[in-house]
Amino acid sequence: MRTAAIALFGLLAIAGTASASIYAEVPDAGELPGTAQSVTGAGALTGITGSVTAGDADMFRIRISNPAAFSAAATGIQGDTTLYLFNLDGTGIAKNDDISGSNFESLLPVGAAQYAGLPAGDYLLAIGGFAYQPFSVAVPSLLSEAVFDANVFTGVQSPQNAGPVLSWFQLVTGPSSGNYEITLTGAEFIPAPSSAALLGLGGLLAARRRR
Numbered sequence: 193m194r195t196a197a198i199a200l201f202g203l204l205a206i207a208g209t210a211s212a213s214i215y216a217e218v219p220d221a222g223e224l225p226g227t228a229q230s231v232t233g234a235g236a237l238t239g240i241t242g243s244v245t246a247g248d249a250d251m252f253r254i255r256i257s258n259p260a261a262f263s264a265a266a267t268g269i270q271g272d273t274t275l276y277l278f279n280l281d282g283t284g285i286a287k288n289d290d291i292s293g294s295n296f297e298s299l300l301p302v303g304a305a306q307y308a309g310l311p312a313g314d315y316l317l318a319i320g321g322f323a324y325q326p327f328s329v330a331v332p333s334l335l336s337e338a339v340f341d342a343n344v345f346t347g348v349q350s351p352q353n354a355g356p357v358l359s360w361f362q363l364v365t366g367p368s369s370g371n372y373e374i375t376l377t378g379a380e381f382i383p384a385p386s387s388a389a390l391l392g393l394g395g396l397l398a399a400r401r402r403r
């Protein structure tokens with residue numbers, strides 16, 4: 193019995209270690225600050241996996257514990273991803289669409305001026321497929337309303353509009369649905385409310401009920 197318990201504990205420990213560093217989207221992350229999925233857990237966050245459909249992007253609230261070491265690299269969505277980093281209020285920080293003229297996957301590299309000197313804390317990381325872009329107006333009608341210039345494809349871009357993202361728009365149809373994987377450095381899970389705090393609350397409720 194004791195041996196079984198130890199073996200079970202060992203299995204749980206292994207499972208916890210294996211799954212702790214990669215966050216899997218469940219079920220679909222929204223694409224605006226109010227509907228972004230919080231990546232809660234504990235410890236270093238080394239990746240996020242998920243999927244988008246056409247006319248869809250995913251936004252995650254992550255903790256950048258070391259901005260000087262932060263990086264995000266995306267693969268998937270039929271070989272053409274775009275990565276965006278926003279402040280919690282939805283204002284843009286940085287975007288990369290294509291790694292190069294022949295590699296359409298995305299990289300926000302370590303040390304970019306847009307984020308390497310930011311304070312550690314929580315930020316919004318978004319991913320979309322081909323030509324699905326964030327806009328700083330609720331109903332886009334002009335390319336100049338995009339948070340980031342949609343006609344710049346390589347390099348780490350700064351925003352062209354200071355306003356927060358209020359909508360997304362598919363500019364051109366193309367391969368824009370599929371699975372993706374984002375590899376991260378300098379990031380951590382956002383701590384969930386501690387179980388001790390929840391137990392404390394449960395104890396308080398139980399105590400009140402007994403009276």
Ligand SMILES: [Ca+2]
Pocket residue numbers: 217219220221242243244245249250
């Ligand atoms: Ca999704």
Ligand SMILES: [Ca+2]
Pocket residue numbers: 220221222223244248249250251
């Ligand atoms: Ca989504």
Ligand SMILES: [Ca+2]
Pocket residue numbers: 272273274289290291296297298
């Ligand atoms: Ca791309």
